[in-house]
Amino acid sequence: MRIDPEQLNQLLRPVFDLAEKKNAIKGARLIAKGLNAGPGAACGKVVFNADDAVEWVKRGETVILVRIETSPEDISGMDAAVGILTARGGMTSHAALVARQMGKVCVAGCGALGINYSAREMKVKEHIIKEGDYISIDGTTGEVISGKISTRPSEILQVIVQKSLDPEKSDMYKLFRKLMKWADKRRRLKIRTNADQGDQAITALAFGAEGIGLCRTEHMFFGEGKIEAMREMILAETAEDRKVALSKLLPLQKKDFTEIFRVMKGFPVTIRTLDPPLHEFLPHQEEEIEKLAGIMGVGAEKVKAKIEELKEVNPMLGLRGCRLGIVYPEITRMQARAIFEAACSVQKEGIEVHPEIMIPLVGNVNELKQQAEVVRLAAKEVMENYKEVVKYTVGTMIELPRAALTADKIAEVAEFFSFGTNDLTQTTYGLSRDDAGKFLDHYYEKGILKEDPFQTVDQEGVGELMKIGVRKGRSVRKGLKIGICGEHGGESKSVEFCDRIGLDYVSCSPFRVPIARLAAAQAAVKAKKKK
Ligand code: PEP
Numbered sequence: 002m003r004i005d006p007e008q009l010n011q012l013l014r015p016v017f018d019l020a021e022k023k024n025a026i027k028g029a030r031l032i033a034k035g036l037n038a039g040p041g042a043a044c045g046k047v048v049f050n051a052d053d054a055v056e057w058v059k060r061g062e063t064v065i066l067v068r069i070e071t072s073p074e075d076i077s078g079m080d081a082a083v084g085i086l087t088a089r090g091g092m093t094s095h096a097a098l099v100a101r102q103m104g105k106v107c108v109a110g111c112g113a114l115g116i117n118y119s120a121r122e123m124k125v126k127e128h129i130i131k132e133g134d135y136i137s138i139d140g141t142t143g144e145v146i147s148g149k150i151s152t153r154p155s156e157i158l159q160v161i162v163q164k165s166l167d168p169e170k171s172d173m174y175k176l177f178r179k180l181m182k183w184a185d186k187r188r189r190l191k192i193r194t195n196a197d198q199g200d201q202a203i204t205a206l207a208f209g210a211e212g213i214g215l216c217r218t219e220h221m222f223f224g225e226g227k228i229e230a231m232r233e234m235i236l237a238e239t240a241e242d243r244k245v246a247l248s249k250l251l252p253l254q255k256k257d258f259t260e261i262f263r264v265m266k267g268f269p270v271t272i273r274t275l276d277p278p279l280h281e282f283l284p285h286q287e288e289e290i291e292k293l294a295g296i297m298g299v300g301a302e303k304v305k306a307k308i309e310e311l312k313e314v315n316p317m318l319g320l321r322g323c324r325l326g327i328v329y330p331e332i333t334r335m336q337a338r339a340i341f342e343a344a345c346s347v348q349k350e351g352i353e354v355h356p357e358i359m360i361p362l363v364g365n366v367n368e369l370k371q372q373a374e375v376v377r378l379a380a381k382e383v384m385e386n387y388k389e390v391v392k393y394t395v396g397t398m399i400e401l402p403r404a405a406l407t408a409d410k411i412a413e414v415a416e417f418f419s420f421g422t423n424d425l426t427q428t429t430y431g432l433s434r435d436d437a438g439k440f441l442d443h444y445y446e447k448g449i450l451k452e453d454p455f456q457t458v459d460q461e462g463v464g465e466l467m468k469i470g471v472r473k474g475r476s477v478r479k480g481l482k483i484g485i486c487g488e489h490g491g492e493s494k495s496v497e498f499c500d501r502i503g504l505d506y507v508s509c510s511p512f513r514v515p516i517a518r519l520a521a522a523q524a525a526v527k528a529k530k531k532k
């Protein structure tokens with residue numbers, strides 16, 4: 002009970018040499034502060050685009066990728082870099098979510114950065130930092146420091162993830178193991194992870210995850226060569242064109258699901274149908290547009306016109322989540338087929354599978370009814386084909402206020418709920434998850450808010466909706482399984498809240514699993530004391 006679970010970050014991530022950092026700050030090298038979006042310490046040479054990050058790393062450099070904001074085009078660069086620094090975006094922005102899932106150090110929404118891509122430099126107050134200059138970023142505090150500071154790797158990671166250190170040779174690891182054992186003895190909440198790649202799932206399992214609480218299928222297309230098929234599907238002009246794109250996506254999806262089912266060996270896997278905020282997935286750069294036009298066999302102008310047509314004023318409130326599957330049911334059908342083909346094949350190999358299909362951004366039970374029907378029909382067809390019976394459930398995310406308020410109606414169809422507190426916070430507060438970072442500082446300074454509601458659940462508002470959701474949901478379906486998969490699922494105060502309101506599990510990014518285990522145990526101890 003004496004350990005703040007968040008302090009485990011210090012054990013699970015690389016840290017700075019403290020004396021060097023102190024000196025740097027004394028020497029006025031602290032140039033800016035952003036959001037502490039991905040804990041840990043990273044130091045490297047600044048690059049301003051993903052291709053450079055990949056190139057520079059290939060020639061042996063260590064780099065920090067600096068972007069105004071990130072999008073799927075930046076994934077390879079994010080993967081290559083030791084750290085990511087963005088000028089825009091909040092705690093649940095693309096950069097923050099992806100970095101945390103990858104286990105990368107990240108400082109996001111650092112508004113003081115004046116990034117000039119064409120000049121390959123950024124101005125930060127009176128400082129000018131050019132491509133190739135060293136910077137150090139602290140993803141635990143959000144600090145951006147000019148120049149080099151040495152980092153020290155985490156012993157726990159060397160044992161658990163890199164497997165480069167013998168567990169019996171690390172006292173630190175042995176203490177960590179003991180602490181986790183104590184925690185697991187006490188906690189009531191199950192701990193799952195948000196993962197959409199096999200390697201993330203492996204890391205999460207090593208950290209003690211007991212299932213996947215959120216597999217964002219749109220993130221499965223982040224890999225090299227996959228994003229084009231996804232874009233082709235989004236930009237398809239006719240149903241026929243979409244069919245062609247979907248037939249390319251099906252085998253990719255099936256392969257990824259197969260890997261995940263194999264890795265998870267019988268643990269439950271919640272797979273969410275496509276939820277791509279269009280602005281994140283449309284190509285931005287000229288060369289990307291030209292490449293895509295080539296693949297689609299049309300002129301770049303046509304692709305540009307389609308992108309223009311699809312542009313939304315409020316993409317976060319636009320054609321996202323289940324709305325996409327309602328407009329184009331063939332997308333949901335393809336995904337369901339891929340899930341069940343993978344599930345049937347893996348089950349045939351003798352590995353248990355527990356797929357849970359989750360429909361996102363539902364506000365009205367009829368949306369869920371329609372999508373669940375598509376899923377169930379595809380499941381039936383695949384299982385008949387494979388002569389295999391896979392047990393599965395269909396549930397929904399509760400991430401819109403209307404979903405929480407009508408949870409009794411929704412529970413008539415949903416076999417499980419998972420709170421998507423990123424969107425639930427965004428829509429309850431009416432606060433853009435991508436833009437709030439820019440002005441929330443004023444709220445803290447003026448004492449209007451104490452904490453970022455995207456980091457820790459706003460218990461008074463969002464939490465109240467969650468309580469309504471739990472009560473109404475279980476009033477119709479006794480024992481309804483309910484979890485949380487928003488970023489709050491790995492934050493200790495929010496975990497305690499989830500325990501208190503009776504959720505069954507929390508799901509968080511792989512590196513936060515140990516934090517959630519400890520937080521869940523402390524919540525259980527506190528609850529017992531109160532009784
Ligand atoms: C959420 O909204 O909390 C959620 C988990 O979904 P996403 O972050 O993908 O919108």
Ligand code: MG
Nearest residue numbers: 400421423424
């Ligand atoms: Mg969401």
